[in-house]
Amino acid sequence: MKLFGSTTSPYVRKVRVVMAEKKLEYQFEPTDVWAADTDIAATNPLGKVPTLQFLKSGDVIYDSRVIAEYLDTLSPVGKLVPASSRDRLDVKVWEALADGVCDAGALARLEAVWNGRSEAERSQAWINRQLAKVQAGVAEMDRRLGDQPHCCGVHLTLADIAVGCTLGWLSFRFPQIDWRAEHPNLAQLQDKLEQRPSFAETMPG
Structure with a gap:
């Protein structure tokens, strides 16, 4: 997985913390969505981060709440979203x-x-x-x-x-x-x- 994001964004940090707590491996791609030469829209049509890309398929998901909940399903380590x-x-x-x-x-x-x-x-x-x-x-x-x-x-x-x-x-x-x-x-x-x-x-x- 590749995570596009900024180190100052609280939404990106949320995803990065989840990744760490779940012990998931990923590539971090520093992305400044405000830069004149940003190409984030090629990955996320909303032009926002965090954006998570699956390297094998090229598929992407976005919005920190969607990404965090999905990541919680990938590993049984430290369940973060209860089932009930x-x-x-x-x-x-x-x-x-x-x-x-x-x-x-x-x-x-x-x-x-x-x-x-x-x-x-x-x-x-x-x-x-x-x-x-x-x-x-x-x-x-x-x-x-x-x-x-x-x-x-x-x-x-x-x-x-x-x-x-x-x-x-x-x-x-x-x-x-x-x-x-x-x-x-x-x-x-x-x-x-x-x-x-x-x-x-x-x-x-």
């Missing part, structure tokens, strides 16, 4: 919440820094709206986590991976958001996750 409907739903809701925080954060960041707009064209009201979603999403993560050791009980799941990648990206891209001080339970979970080789080896940047 209720537990599975819980993990997928956590993942959607974490990805939603990243979505809002990415929209805020693009509005602030994308060079396709002049300073006069940027909307601070739009940035504030998206950052409010980030704050609300992180607060909901903290509420849902409570004092549990992991998002969905006592074992690592895809929920923890999604949350850990989101929080790591927030610290990387929005250091002014002091989510650790406001949400110590999340900070404790993040510290524990970042001790895992899968997280330590995929730090953004």
Whole structure:
């Protein structure tokens, strides 16, 4: 398998962490979708990463949620998505919440820094709206986590991976958001996750 992605993308990191936790081998193809000479559209018509290509067939799949769930089926090592409907739903809701925080954060960041707009064209009201979603999403993560050791009980799941990648990206891209001080339970979970080789080896940047 070949994974097209950026080392700063939380969605790509999620897939890379899953790959590591599942002990799957793959080639990593660094890809800047914003570069003028990018050819990512030849592999993914949406022009996004992560994109996973199967080298023998040439087939591709995209969207981190689709890729992560598929990868979990490839190896019995460290099952990340439960089979039972209720537990599975819980993990997928956590993942959607974490990805939603990243979505809002990415929209805020693009509005602030994308060079396709002049300073006069940027909307601070739009940035504030998206950052409010980030704050609300992180607060909901903290509420849902409570004092549990992991998002969905006592074992690592895809929920923890999604949350850990989101929080790591927030610290990387929005250091002014002091989510650790406001949400110590999340900070404790993040510290524990970042001790895992899968997280330590995929730090953004």
